[in-house]
Amino acid sequence: MGNEELIVKLQELFPAASIIQGNDWPEISFESGADFLSTIDVLKSDQTLAFDYLFCETCVDWKTHFTMVYHLDSTRFRHNIVLKYKLDRETPEIDSLSFVYRTSEQHEREIFDLFGIIFKGHPNLKRILLTEDWVGYPLRKDYDDPINMIKL
Amino acid sequence: MFEEIKTSNDGELVINVGPQHPATHGVLHLLITLNGETITKLEPNLGYIHRSIEKMCESLSYRQFIYSTSRMDYLSSHMNNHACAMIVEKGLQVEIPERAEVIRVLISELTRLASHQLWWGAMAMDLGALSPFFYSFREREVITDIMEETCGARLTMNYIVPGGLMADIHPNFVKRVKDFIIQFNSKIDEYDQLVTGNIIFQNRMKNVGYLSPEDAISYGTTGPVARGSGVSCDIRKLYPYSAYNKVKFEEILETGGDSFARYLVRIKEMKQSISIIEQLIDNIPEGDFQAKTKAVLKLPKGEFYQRVETARGELGVYLVSEGGTTPYRIKFRSPGFSNLSALNHMVKGHKIGDLVAIMGTLDLVIPDIDR
Numbered sequence: 001m002g003n004e005e006l007i008v009k010l011q012e013l014f015p016a017a018s019i020i021q022g023n024d025w026p027e028i029s030f031e032s033g034a035d036f037l038s039t040i041d042v043l044k045s046d047q048t049l050a051f052d053y054l055f056c057e058t059c060v061d062w063k064t065h066f067t068m069v070y071h072l073d074s075t076r077f078r079h080n081i082v083l084k085y086k087l088d089r090e091t092p093e094i095d096s097l098s099f100v101y102r103t104s105e106q107h108e109r110e111i112f113d114l115f116g117i118i119f120k121g122h123p124n125l126k127r128i129l130l131t132e133d134w135v136g137y138p139l140r141k142d143y144d145d146p147i148n149m150i151k152l
Numbered sequence: 153m154f155e156e157i158k159t160s161n162d163g164e165l166v167i168n169v170g171p172q173h174p175a176t177h178g179v180l181h182l183l184i185t186l187n188g189e190t191i192t193k194l195e196p197n198l199g200y201i202h203r204s205i206e207k208m209c210e211s212l213s214y215r216q217f218i219y220s221t222s223r224m225d226y227l228s229s230h231m232n233n234h235a236c237a238m239i240v241e242k243g244l245q246v247e248i249p250e251r252a253e254v255i256r257v258l259i260s261e262l263t264r265l266a267s268h269q270l271w272w273g274a275m276a277m278d279l280g281a282l283s284p285f286f287y288s289f290r291e292r293e294v295i296t297d298i299m300e301e302t303c304g305a306r307l308t309m310n311y312i313v314p315g316g317l318m319a320d321i322h323p324n325f326v327k328r329v330k331d332f333i334i335q336f337n338s339k340i341d342e343y344d345q346l347v348t349g350n351i352i353f354q355n356r357m358k359n360v361g362y363l364s365p366e367d368a369i370s371y372g373t374t375g376p377v378a379r380g381s382g383v384s385c386d387i388r389k390l391y392p393y394s395a396y397n398k399v400k401f402e403e404i405l406e407t408g409g410d411s412f413a414r415y416l417v418r419i420k421e422m423k424q425s426i427s428i429i430e431q432l433i434d435n436i437p438e439g440d441f442q443a444k445t446k447a448v449l450k451l452p453k454g455e456f457y458q459r460v461e462t463a464r465g466e467l468g469v470y471l472v473s474e475g476g477t478t479p480y481r482i483k484f485r486s487p488g489f490s491n492l493s494a495l496n497h498m499v500k501g502h503k504i505g506d507l508v509a510i511m512g513t514l515d516l517v518i519p520d521i522d523r
Binding site (some may be wrong): 022023025044052056060061069078102103105106107110111116 | 466
Protein backbone atom coordinates (compact mmCIF):
# COMPACT_ATOMS: atom_id res chain seq x y z
CA MET A 1 0.00 0.00 0.00
CA GLY A 2 1.20 3.50 -0.76
CA ASN A 3 1.31 6.16 1.93
CA GLU A 4 -1.96 7.81 0.78
CA GLU A 5 -3.86 4.52 0.80
CA LEU A 6 -2.42 3.73 4.21
CA ILE A 7 -3.63 7.04 5.63
CA VAL A 8 -7.17 6.42 4.29
CA LYS A 9 -7.19 2.89 5.68
CA LEU A 10 -5.90 4.01 9.09
CA GLN A 11 -8.47 6.79 9.29
CA GLU A 12 -11.20 4.21 8.72
CA LEU A 13 -9.86 1.94 11.44
CA PHE A 14 -8.95 4.58 14.03
CA PRO A 15 -11.24 7.61 13.69
CA ALA A 16 -10.16 8.96 17.10
CA ALA A 17 -6.45 9.09 16.29
CA SER A 18 -4.69 11.96 14.52
CA ILE A 19 -2.95 10.86 11.34
CA ILE A 20 -0.50 12.97 9.38
CA GLN A 21 2.03 12.35 6.63
CA GLY A 22 5.53 12.51 8.13
CA ASN A 23 8.82 13.00 6.30
CA ASP A 24 8.89 9.41 5.09
CA TRP A 25 5.90 7.53 6.43
CA PRO A 26 2.40 8.16 7.82
CA GLU A 27 2.38 9.03 11.51
CA ILE A 28 -0.51 7.96 13.71
CA SER A 29 -0.71 9.47 17.21
CA PHE A 30 -2.76 8.46 20.22
CA GLU A 31 -3.43 10.42 23.39
CA SER A 32 -2.65 8.78 26.73
CA GLY A 33 -5.44 6.52 27.88
CA ALA A 34 -6.24 5.03 24.47
CA ASP A 35 -6.40 1.24 24.35
CA PHE A 36 -2.92 0.43 23.12
CA LEU A 37 -2.83 -3.37 22.95
CA SER A 38 -5.99 -3.64 20.84
CA THR A 39 -4.56 -1.02 18.44
CA ILE A 40 -1.41 -3.08 17.98
CA ASP A 41 -3.53 -6.19 17.59
CA VAL A 42 -5.47 -4.63 14.72
CA LEU A 43 -2.31 -3.33 13.03
CA LYS A 44 -0.65 -6.73 13.22
CA SER A 45 -3.57 -9.00 12.35
CA ASP A 46 -5.37 -6.94 9.67
CA GLN A 47 -4.83 -8.80 6.38
CA THR A 48 -4.18 -5.66 4.35
CA LEU A 49 -1.86 -4.02 6.90
CA ALA A 50 0.10 -6.95 8.46
CA PHE A 51 2.63 -4.92 10.43
CA ASP A 52 4.66 -7.84 11.72
CA TYR A 53 8.08 -6.25 12.13
CA LEU A 54 8.84 -3.65 14.81
CA PHE A 55 12.15 -2.20 13.70
CA CYS A 56 12.56 0.66 16.12
CA GLU A 57 11.06 1.38 19.51
CA THR A 58 12.08 4.43 21.45
CA CYS A 59 10.93 7.32 23.60
CA VAL A 60 11.25 11.11 23.44
CA ASP A 61 11.13 13.38 26.48
CA TRP A 62 9.18 16.56 25.60
CA LYS A 63 9.59 18.03 29.13
CA THR A 64 5.79 18.20 29.60
CA HIS A 65 5.15 14.61 28.55
CA PHE A 66 6.81 11.55 27.04
CA THR A 67 6.09 10.18 23.58
CA MET A 68 6.65 6.51 22.82
CA VAL A 69 7.60 6.08 19.15
CA TYR A 70 7.18 2.76 17.35
CA HIS A 71 8.36 2.22 13.77
CA LEU A 72 6.49 -0.64 12.14
CA ASP A 73 7.22 -2.44 8.89
CA SER A 74 5.30 -5.13 7.06
CA THR A 75 7.51 -7.89 5.68
CA ARG A 76 4.68 -8.94 3.35
CA PHE A 77 3.73 -5.58 1.80
CA ARG A 78 6.80 -3.50 2.66
CA HIS A 79 4.94 -0.45 3.89
CA ASN A 80 5.84 1.41 7.07
CA ILE A 81 4.11 3.56 9.64
CA VAL A 82 5.17 5.46 12.72
CA LEU A 83 3.01 4.94 15.77
CA LYS A 84 3.13 7.47 18.59
CA TYR A 85 1.64 7.24 22.02
CA LYS A 86 1.61 10.13 24.46
CA LEU A 87 2.47 9.37 28.09
CA ASP A 88 1.85 11.31 31.25
CA ARG A 89 5.10 12.59 32.78
CA GLU A 90 4.06 11.90 36.40
CA THR A 91 3.01 8.27 35.89
CA PRO A 92 4.66 7.04 32.67
CA GLU A 93 3.04 3.65 32.13
CA ILE A 94 2.28 1.72 28.96
CA ASP A 95 1.44 -1.88 28.06
CA SER A 96 4.44 -3.99 27.14
CA LEU A 97 4.63 -5.33 23.60
CA SER A 98 7.04 -8.13 24.48
CA PHE A 99 4.42 -10.80 23.82
CA VAL A 100 3.47 -9.31 20.45
CA TYR A 101 6.94 -8.50 19.11
CA ARG A 102 9.62 -10.35 21.03
CA THR A 103 12.29 -7.84 20.00
CA SER A 104 10.66 -5.28 22.28
CA GLU A 105 11.62 -7.21 25.42
CA GLN A 106 15.17 -5.83 25.20
CA HIS A 107 14.17 -2.49 23.72
CA GLU A 108 11.70 -1.89 26.55
CA ARG A 109 14.34 -2.73 29.13
CA GLU A 110 16.58 -0.11 27.52
CA ILE A 111 13.79 2.49 27.57
CA PHE A 112 13.02 1.68 31.20
CA ASP A 113 16.72 2.02 31.98
CA LEU A 114 17.24 5.39 30.29
CA PHE A 115 13.76 7.01 30.57
CA GLY A 116 12.07 5.28 33.49
CA ILE A 117 8.96 4.23 31.57
CA ILE A 118 7.08 1.37 33.29
CA PHE A 119 5.99 -1.38 30.89
CA LYS A 120 3.01 -3.25 32.27
CA GLY A 121 3.23 -7.01 31.76
CA HIS A 122 6.93 -7.08 30.89
CA PRO A 123 8.46 -10.40 32.01
CA ASN A 124 11.81 -9.05 33.21
CA LEU A 125 11.76 -5.29 33.66
CA LYS A 126 15.11 -4.20 35.07
CA ARG A 127 18.05 -2.04 34.06
CA ILE A 128 20.03 -3.35 31.09
CA LEU A 129 22.85 -0.93 30.26
CA LEU A 130 23.44 0.85 33.57
CA THR A 131 24.21 -0.78 36.90
CA GLU A 132 21.27 -1.77 39.07
CA ASP A 133 22.04 0.84 41.76
CA TRP A 134 22.09 3.77 39.31
CA VAL A 135 20.01 6.74 40.45
CA GLY A 136 17.92 8.60 37.87
CA TYR A 137 17.17 8.18 34.18
CA PRO A 138 19.93 9.73 32.01
CA LEU A 139 18.06 10.45 28.79
CA ARG A 140 15.39 12.53 30.55
CA LYS A 141 15.89 16.21 29.85
CA ASP A 142 15.92 17.14 33.55
CA TYR A 143 18.68 14.64 34.39
CA ASP A 144 21.76 16.49 35.58
CA ASP A 145 25.07 14.69 35.84
CA PRO A 146 27.49 16.53 38.16
CA ILE A 147 30.54 15.04 36.43
CA ASN A 148 29.38 15.57 32.86
CA MET A 149 32.54 15.97 30.84
CA ILE A 150 30.98 16.37 27.43
CA LYS A 151 28.66 19.31 28.00
CA LEU A 152 29.76 22.15 25.74
CA MET B 153 24.26 -8.78 39.38
CA PHE B 154 24.48 -12.38 40.57
CA GLU B 155 28.15 -12.96 39.96
CA GLU B 156 28.83 -16.07 42.00
CA ILE B 157 28.58 -19.58 40.64
CA LYS B 158 25.63 -21.27 42.26
CA THR B 159 23.41 -24.29 42.04
CA SER B 160 19.64 -24.03 42.25
CA ASN B 161 17.38 -26.46 44.07
CA ASP B 162 16.58 -28.53 40.99
CA GLY B 163 20.26 -29.16 40.24
CA GLU B 164 20.73 -26.41 37.67
CA LEU B 165 24.06 -24.63 37.57
CA VAL B 166 24.42 -20.90 36.84
CA ILE B 167 27.75 -19.84 35.37
CA ASN B 168 29.20 -16.67 33.85
CA VAL B 169 30.63 -16.49 30.34
CA GLY B 170 32.63 -13.31 29.99
CA PRO B 171 33.01 -10.37 30.23
CA GLN B 172 36.64 -11.34 29.69
CA HIS B 173 36.20 -14.39 27.50
CA PRO B 174 38.01 -14.72 24.15
CA ALA B 175 34.97 -16.15 22.34
CA THR B 176 32.64 -13.28 23.24
CA HIS B 177 34.77 -10.90 21.11
CA GLY B 178 34.51 -8.04 23.54
CA VAL B 179 33.05 -7.33 26.92
CA LEU B 180 29.87 -9.36 26.63
CA HIS B 181 28.71 -11.03 29.81
CA LEU B 182 26.34 -13.99 29.54
CA LEU B 183 24.70 -15.68 32.50
CA ILE B 184 23.88 -19.21 31.46
CA THR B 185 21.87 -21.77 33.36
CA LEU B 186 22.95 -25.32 32.72
CA ASN B 187 21.33 -28.66 33.31
CA GLY B 188 24.25 -31.03 33.00
CA GLU B 189 25.80 -29.83 29.75
CA THR B 190 22.57 -28.51 28.27
CA ILE B 191 21.77 -24.80 28.30
CA THR B 192 18.31 -24.12 29.70
CA LYS B 193 18.47 -20.32 29.88
CA LEU B 194 20.77 -17.55 28.73
CA GLU B 195 20.65 -13.95 29.84
CA PRO B 196 22.98 -11.29 28.44
CA ASN B 197 24.23 -8.72 30.94
CA LEU B 198 25.10 -5.63 28.91
CA GLY B 199 26.60 -2.24 29.57
CA TYR B 200 30.29 -2.89 30.13
CA ILE B 201 31.17 -0.54 27.27
CA HIS B 202 28.13 1.75 27.44
CA ARG B 203 29.26 5.29 26.65
CA SER B 204 25.82 6.87 26.28
CA ILE B 205 26.46 7.98 22.71
CA GLU B 206 22.81 9.02 22.34
CA LYS B 207 23.13 11.45 25.27
CA MET B 208 26.48 12.73 24.03
CA CYS B 209 25.01 13.45 20.59
CA GLU B 210 22.42 15.75 22.17
CA SER B 211 25.17 18.25 22.96
CA LEU B 212 27.18 17.83 19.75
CA SER B 213 26.60 19.73 16.51
CA TYR B 214 25.51 18.05 13.29
CA ARG B 215 29.10 18.02 12.07
CA GLN B 216 30.50 16.65 15.31
CA PHE B 217 28.11 13.84 16.19
CA ILE B 218 29.16 11.70 13.23
CA TYR B 219 32.56 11.07 14.79
CA SER B 220 31.09 9.33 17.81
CA THR B 221 29.11 6.97 15.56
CA SER B 222 32.30 5.46 14.14
CA ARG B 223 32.85 4.11 17.63
CA MET B 224 29.60 2.14 17.74
CA ASP B 225 30.06 -0.63 15.22
CA TYR B 226 33.73 -0.05 14.52
CA LEU B 227 33.85 -2.74 11.83
CA SER B 228 31.25 -0.93 9.74
CA SER B 229 32.19 2.61 10.69
CA HIS B 230 31.62 3.82 7.13
CA MET B 231 28.04 2.64 7.08
CA ASN B 232 27.38 4.31 10.44
CA ASN B 233 28.80 7.57 9.08
CA HIS B 234 26.81 7.08 5.91
CA ALA B 235 23.51 6.80 7.81
CA CYS B 236 24.24 9.94 9.84
CA ALA B 237 25.42 11.94 6.83
CA MET B 238 22.28 10.95 4.92
CA ILE B 239 19.96 11.96 7.73
CA VAL B 240 21.55 15.41 7.94
CA GLU B 241 21.36 15.75 4.15
CA LYS B 242 17.72 14.69 4.25
CA GLY B 243 16.98 17.42 6.78
CA LEU B 244 18.90 20.09 4.88
CA GLN B 245 17.59 18.81 1.51
CA VAL B 246 21.07 18.89 0.01
CA GLU B 247 21.75 17.05 -3.23
CA ILE B 248 25.17 15.51 -3.04
CA PRO B 249 27.37 15.05 -6.13
CA GLU B 250 27.20 11.82 -8.09
CA ARG B 251 30.89 11.21 -7.53
CA ALA B 252 30.48 11.27 -3.76
CA GLU B 253 27.56 8.79 -3.91
CA VAL B 254 29.55 6.27 -5.93
CA ILE B 255 32.63 6.56 -3.73
CA ARG B 256 30.43 6.15 -0.64
CA VAL B 257 29.06 2.87 -1.99
CA LEU B 258 32.52 1.65 -3.02
CA ILE B 259 33.95 2.38 0.40
CA SER B 260 30.94 0.82 2.15
CA GLU B 261 31.31 -2.41 0.21
CA LEU B 262 35.03 -2.53 0.94
CA THR B 263 34.15 -2.11 4.61
CA ARG B 264 31.62 -4.93 4.36
CA LEU B 265 34.30 -7.17 2.86
CA ALA B 266 36.76 -6.29 5.62
CA SER B 267 34.11 -6.92 8.28
CA HIS B 268 33.10 -10.30 6.84
CA GLN B 269 36.75 -11.30 6.53
CA LEU B 270 37.36 -10.55 10.18
CA TRP B 271 34.19 -12.45 11.11
CA TRP B 272 35.24 -15.46 9.03
CA GLY B 273 38.67 -15.68 10.64
CA ALA B 274 37.45 -15.08 14.17
CA MET B 275 34.56 -17.52 13.86
CA ALA B 276 36.77 -20.32 12.57
CA MET B 277 39.13 -19.57 15.45
CA ASP B 278 36.24 -19.93 17.90
CA LEU B 279 35.66 -23.41 16.51
CA GLY B 280 39.30 -24.35 17.01
CA ALA B 281 40.80 -23.66 13.58
CA LEU B 282 43.55 -21.09 13.96
CA SER B 283 44.86 -20.88 10.36
CA PRO B 284 41.81 -19.13 8.82
CA PHE B 285 42.45 -16.16 11.09
CA PHE B 286 45.81 -15.57 9.44
CA TYR B 287 44.38 -16.12 5.95
CA SER B 288 41.62 -13.58 6.45
CA PHE B 289 43.84 -11.00 8.07
CA ARG B 290 46.27 -11.27 5.16
CA GLU B 291 43.51 -10.03 2.81
CA ARG B 292 41.95 -7.63 5.28
CA GLU B 293 45.30 -5.89 5.65
CA VAL B 294 45.14 -4.85 1.98
CA ILE B 295 41.75 -3.20 2.52
CA THR B 296 42.88 -1.36 5.64
CA ASP B 297 45.92 -0.13 3.71
CA ILE B 298 43.67 1.21 0.95
CA MET B 299 41.50 2.89 3.61
CA GLU B 300 44.52 4.36 5.32
CA GLU B 301 45.72 5.92 2.08
CA THR B 302 42.36 7.48 1.21
CA CYS B 303 40.75 8.17 4.58
CA GLY B 304 43.77 8.61 6.80
CA ALA B 305 42.69 5.97 9.30
CA ARG B 306 42.46 2.21 9.44
CA LEU B 307 39.46 1.59 11.68
CA THR B 308 37.42 4.68 12.61
CA MET B 309 37.62 6.49 9.30
CA ASN B 310 35.10 9.38 9.60
CA TYR B 311 35.46 9.76 5.84
CA ILE B 312 31.81 10.39 5.02
CA VAL B 313 30.61 13.81 6.19
CA PRO B 314 27.36 15.73 5.62
CA GLY B 315 27.46 17.02 2.05
CA GLY B 316 29.80 14.43 0.62
CA LEU B 317 33.23 13.21 1.56
CA MET B 318 36.00 14.54 3.76
CA ALA B 319 38.51 14.48 0.88
CA ASP B 320 38.80 13.12 -2.63
CA ILE B 321 40.06 9.58 -3.16
CA HIS B 322 43.80 9.02 -3.32
CA PRO B 323 45.20 8.79 -6.91
CA ASN B 324 46.23 5.18 -6.22
CA PHE B 325 42.76 4.17 -4.98
CA VAL B 326 41.31 2.81 -8.24
CA LYS B 327 44.38 0.80 -9.15
CA ARG B 328 44.82 -0.67 -5.71
CA VAL B 329 41.15 -1.67 -5.42
CA LYS B 330 41.32 -3.36 -8.85
CA ASP B 331 44.45 -5.25 -7.84
CA PHE B 332 42.77 -6.31 -4.62
CA ILE B 333 39.66 -7.56 -6.44
CA ILE B 334 41.73 -9.69 -8.83
CA GLN B 335 43.69 -11.12 -5.93
CA PHE B 336 40.71 -11.66 -3.63
CA ASN B 337 38.46 -13.32 -6.23
CA SER B 338 40.53 -16.48 -6.07
CA LYS B 339 40.85 -16.28 -2.30
CA ILE B 340 37.15 -16.90 -1.58
CA ASP B 341 37.49 -20.33 -3.20
CA GLU B 342 40.45 -20.90 -0.94
CA TYR B 343 38.25 -20.00 2.03
CA ASP B 344 35.72 -22.58 0.83
CA GLN B 345 38.35 -25.28 0.48
CA LEU B 346 39.85 -24.50 3.85
CA VAL B 347 36.71 -24.27 5.99
CA THR B 348 33.34 -24.60 4.25
CA GLY B 349 33.79 -28.16 3.02
CA ASN B 350 35.49 -29.36 6.18
CA ILE B 351 33.44 -32.18 7.69
CA ILE B 352 34.25 -31.32 11.31
CA PHE B 353 33.23 -27.73 10.67
CA GLN B 354 29.98 -28.80 9.00
CA ASN B 355 29.11 -31.12 11.88
CA ARG B 356 29.60 -28.28 14.34
CA MET B 357 27.46 -25.88 12.28
CA LYS B 358 24.59 -27.84 10.73
CA ASN B 359 21.32 -28.14 12.67
CA VAL B 360 22.72 -25.92 15.40
CA GLY B 361 20.99 -22.74 16.55
CA TYR B 362 17.86 -22.99 14.42
CA LEU B 363 15.88 -19.78 13.96
CA SER B 364 12.56 -19.99 12.13
CA PRO B 365 11.52 -17.17 9.73
CA GLU B 366 8.66 -16.13 12.04
CA ASP B 367 11.00 -15.90 15.03
CA ALA B 368 13.59 -14.03 12.96
CA ILE B 369 11.00 -11.33 12.21
CA SER B 370 9.56 -11.29 15.72
CA TYR B 371 12.98 -10.92 17.35
CA GLY B 372 13.80 -8.11 14.95
CA THR B 373 16.90 -9.81 13.61
CA THR B 374 18.30 -8.36 10.40
CA GLY B 375 21.24 -8.81 8.12
CA PRO B 376 22.80 -12.23 7.51
CA VAL B 377 21.09 -13.63 10.62
CA ALA B 378 17.60 -13.08 9.21
CA ARG B 379 18.63 -13.86 5.65
CA GLY B 380 19.96 -17.21 6.86
CA SER B 381 16.37 -17.97 7.87
CA GLY B 382 15.04 -16.93 4.48
CA VAL B 383 13.67 -13.52 5.51
CA SER B 384 14.25 -10.88 2.88
CA CYS B 385 15.55 -7.80 4.73
CA ASP B 386 18.36 -6.23 2.71
CA ILE B 387 17.83 -2.47 2.98
CA ARG B 388 20.06 -1.95 -0.05
CA LYS B 389 17.52 -3.88 -2.11
CA LEU B 390 14.21 -3.05 -0.42
CA TYR B 391 14.69 0.68 0.21
CA PRO B 392 17.61 1.60 -2.08
CA TYR B 393 19.70 4.56 -1.00
CA SER B 394 22.78 6.29 -2.37
CA ALA B 395 23.97 4.61 -5.59
CA TYR B 396 22.61 1.14 -4.80
CA ASN B 397 19.81 1.43 -7.37
CA LYS B 398 22.42 1.76 -10.11
CA VAL B 399 24.16 -1.56 -9.46
CA LYS B 400 23.01 -5.11 -9.99
CA PHE B 401 23.39 -7.54 -7.13
CA GLU B 402 21.48 -10.37 -5.55
CA GLU B 403 20.07 -10.52 -2.08
CA ILE B 404 21.44 -13.75 -0.63
CA LEU B 405 18.78 -15.90 1.01
CA GLU B 406 19.36 -19.28 2.63
CA THR B 407 16.47 -21.30 4.01
CA GLY B 408 18.33 -23.52 6.46
CA GLY B 409 17.95 -21.20 9.46
CA ASP B 410 20.87 -22.86 11.25
CA SER B 411 24.42 -21.67 11.89
CA PHE B 412 25.65 -23.10 8.60
CA ALA B 413 23.04 -21.12 6.63
CA ARG B 414 24.14 -17.90 8.29
CA TYR B 415 27.73 -18.80 7.48
CA LEU B 416 26.89 -19.37 3.79
CA VAL B 417 25.02 -16.06 3.56
CA ARG B 418 28.09 -14.11 4.61
CA ILE B 419 30.43 -16.03 2.30
CA LYS B 420 28.10 -15.43 -0.66
CA GLU B 421 27.63 -11.79 0.34
CA MET B 422 31.35 -11.26 -0.08
CA LYS B 423 31.02 -12.31 -3.72
CA GLN B 424 28.13 -9.86 -4.20
CA SER B 425 30.18 -7.06 -2.65
CA ILE B 426 32.99 -7.80 -5.09
CA SER B 427 30.52 -7.67 -7.96
CA ILE B 428 29.24 -4.25 -6.78
CA ILE B 429 32.79 -2.93 -6.55
CA GLU B 430 33.61 -4.29 -10.02
CA GLN B 431 30.60 -2.51 -11.52
CA LEU B 432 31.47 0.84 -9.96
CA ILE B 433 35.24 1.04 -9.87
CA ASP B 434 35.59 1.94 -13.57
CA ASN B 435 32.59 4.24 -13.51
CA ILE B 436 33.41 6.82 -10.85
CA PRO B 437 31.94 10.03 -12.29
CA GLU B 438 34.11 13.13 -12.53
CA GLY B 439 33.16 16.19 -10.52
CA ASP B 440 33.12 17.51 -6.99
CA PHE B 441 33.36 15.22 -4.01
CA GLN B 442 31.43 17.60 -1.77
CA ALA B 443 28.33 19.75 -2.05
CA LYS B 444 28.45 23.29 -0.73
CA THR B 445 27.04 23.43 2.78
CA LYS B 446 27.04 26.12 5.44
CA ALA B 447 29.67 26.04 8.18
CA VAL B 448 27.02 25.75 10.90
CA LEU B 449 24.28 23.29 10.04
CA LYS B 450 20.73 23.82 11.28
CA LEU B 451 18.11 21.17 10.65
CA PRO B 452 14.47 22.26 10.32
CA LYS B 453 12.03 21.23 13.03
CA GLY B 454 10.82 17.70 12.53
CA GLU B 455 11.64 14.02 12.72
CA PHE B 456 13.84 12.07 10.37
CA TYR B 457 14.63 8.40 10.00
CA GLN B 458 17.27 6.74 7.88
CA ARG B 459 17.94 3.04 7.44
CA VAL B 460 21.13 1.57 6.03
CA GLU B 461 22.45 -1.96 5.69
CA THR B 462 25.64 -2.42 7.68
CA ALA B 463 27.71 -5.60 7.70
CA ARG B 464 25.61 -6.83 10.66
CA GLY B 465 22.14 -5.79 9.52
CA GLU B 466 19.84 -2.83 9.60
CA LEU B 467 21.07 0.32 11.29
CA GLY B 468 18.37 2.91 11.89
CA VAL B 469 18.97 6.49 12.93
CA TYR B 470 16.00 8.36 14.36
CA LEU B 471 16.59 12.06 14.77
CA VAL B 472 14.27 14.63 16.35
CA SER B 473 15.17 18.23 15.60
CA GLU B 474 13.82 21.33 17.28
CA GLY B 475 15.37 23.64 14.69
CA GLY B 476 18.63 24.20 16.55
CA THR B 477 22.25 23.33 15.85
CA THR B 478 22.18 20.14 17.93
CA PRO B 479 19.78 17.18 17.79
CA TYR B 480 16.98 17.22 20.37
CA ARG B 481 16.96 13.44 20.54
CA ILE B 482 18.79 10.84 18.56
CA LYS B 483 18.29 7.09 18.67
CA PHE B 484 20.48 4.48 17.04
CA ARG B 485 18.66 1.25 16.32
CA SER B 486 21.70 -0.98 16.23
CA PRO B 487 21.54 -4.34 14.45
CA GLY B 488 23.55 -6.19 17.11
CA PHE B 489 21.18 -5.27 19.94
CA SER B 490 18.23 -6.95 18.24
CA ASN B 491 20.26 -9.89 16.91
CA LEU B 492 21.51 -10.61 20.43
CA SER B 493 17.95 -10.81 21.78
CA ALA B 494 17.40 -13.96 19.70
CA LEU B 495 20.39 -15.72 21.26
CA ASN B 496 18.48 -17.08 24.27
CA HIS B 497 15.92 -18.63 21.91
CA MET B 498 18.61 -20.13 19.68
CA VAL B 499 20.82 -21.78 22.30
CA LYS B 500 18.07 -23.31 24.42
CA GLY B 501 18.45 -27.08 24.49
CA HIS B 502 21.92 -27.07 22.94
CA LYS B 503 25.15 -28.18 24.58
CA ILE B 504 27.44 -25.56 26.03
CA GLY B 505 30.01 -26.23 23.29
CA ASP B 506 27.51 -25.09 20.66
CA LEU B 507 27.11 -21.70 22.31
CA VAL B 508 30.33 -20.45 20.74
CA ALA B 509 29.35 -21.74 17.28
CA ILE B 510 25.97 -19.98 17.48
CA MET B 511 27.39 -16.77 18.90
CA GLY B 512 30.04 -16.74 16.17
CA THR B 513 27.44 -16.71 13.42
CA LEU B 514 25.62 -13.77 15.04
CA ASP B 515 28.77 -11.68 14.42
CA LEU B 516 28.38 -9.54 17.53
CA VAL B 517 30.26 -6.29 17.99
CA ILE B 518 29.78 -5.27 21.60
CA PRO B 519 30.25 -1.47 21.31
CA ASP B 520 27.44 -1.58 18.75
CA ILE B 521 25.15 -3.30 21.25
CA ASP B 522 25.99 -1.12 24.25
CA ARG B 523 26.47 2.17 22.37
